[in-house]
Amino acid sequence: MQPFLIAPSILSADFARLGDDVDQVLAAGADVVHFDVMDNHYVPNLTFGPMLCQALRDYGIQAPIDVHLMVEPVDALVPQFAEAGASIISFHPEASRHVDRTLQLIKQHGCEAGVVLNPATPLSVLDYLMDKVDLILLMSVNPGFGGQSFIPATLQKLKQVRQLIDQSGRPIRLEVDGGVKTDNIAEIAAAGADMFVAGSAIFNSPSYRDTIDAMRAELAKVS
Numbered sequence: 001m002q003p004f005l006i007a008p009s010i011l012s013a014d015f016a017r018l019g020d021d022v023d024q025v026l027a028a029g030a031d032v033v034h035f036d037v038m039d040n041h042y043v044p045n046l047t048f049g050p051m052l053c054q055a056l057r058d059y060g061i062q063a064p065i066d067v068h069l070m071v072e073p074v075d076a077l078v079p080q081f082a083e084a085g086a087s088i089i090s091f092h093p094e095a096s097r098h099v100d101r102t103l104q105l106i107k108q109h110g111c112e113a114g115v116v117l118n119p120a121t122p123l124s125v126l127d128y129l130m131d132k133v134d135l136i137l138l139m140s141v142n143p144g145f146g147g148q149s150f151i152p153a154t155l156q157k158l159k160q161v162r163q164l165i166d167q168s169g170r171p172i173r174l175e176v177d178g179g180v181k182t183d184n185i186a187e188i189a190a191a192g193a194d195m196f197v198a199g200s201a202i203f204n205s206p207s208y209r210d211t212i213d214a215m216r217a218e219l220a221k222v223s
């Protein structure tokens with residue numbers, strides 16, 4: 001297992017002062033900026049695109065930016081996000097007509113490549129991808145909105161994907177997204193996740209540092 005990474009989702013950040021808010025959450029101990037791109041087509045919500053990613057880089061954000069594309073189609077946005085400073089680009093396989101090609105495209109543009117599985121997406125979509133992905137993101141809510149409750153069946157799915165990753169012998173990150181809180185993060189880590197997206201739990205808390213410290217204290221209990 002790789003070191004645990006905490007990735008606040010800027011979906012719950014203060015958009016009116018985003019650069020400063022992202023700076024603050026990183027200063028409070030976050031590892032990665034999780035960047036939720038929604039198109040009001042693949043998901044019923046609309047957020048932001050490559051210009052905002054570029055704006056964060058121009059503002060001076062140096063942490064990895066983990067772009068989660070909830071868009072359909074996918075490919076046209078890959079070069080744009082790579083040029084805008086994305087570090088990791090993940091997409092939903094059902095939103096790409098040619099999944100293998102999209103993974104190649106992401107890597108050709110110098111980013112790490114991830115696939116995202118919705119709560120009801122079967123693990124069989126990973127069958128011919130384990131040698132190609134750098135990250136697998138399991139959605140623990142249905143994509144589109146922050147502030148939803150963690151779907152408990154994700155724990156079993158995490159255990160199964162952890163086995164697949166261990167069998168692959170590759171350093172694939174296992175990320176979980178949706179309803180991650182201080183009081184469930186240890187259980188989620190114990191099931192096999194090593195990267196934790198948390199939006200409302202961090203950005204809606206009175207102290208980012210206290211919340212991230214509390215999450216790390218919970219993670220320290222997991223061997």
Ligand SMILES: O=C(CO)[C@@H](O)[C@H](O)COP(=O)(O)O
Pocket residue numbers: 009011012034036068141142143144145146147148177178179180197198199200201
């Ligand atoms: O991608 C998504 C939702 O589609 C997530 O990144 C959420 O934004 C996580 O929010 P919380 O459940 O942590 O509030």
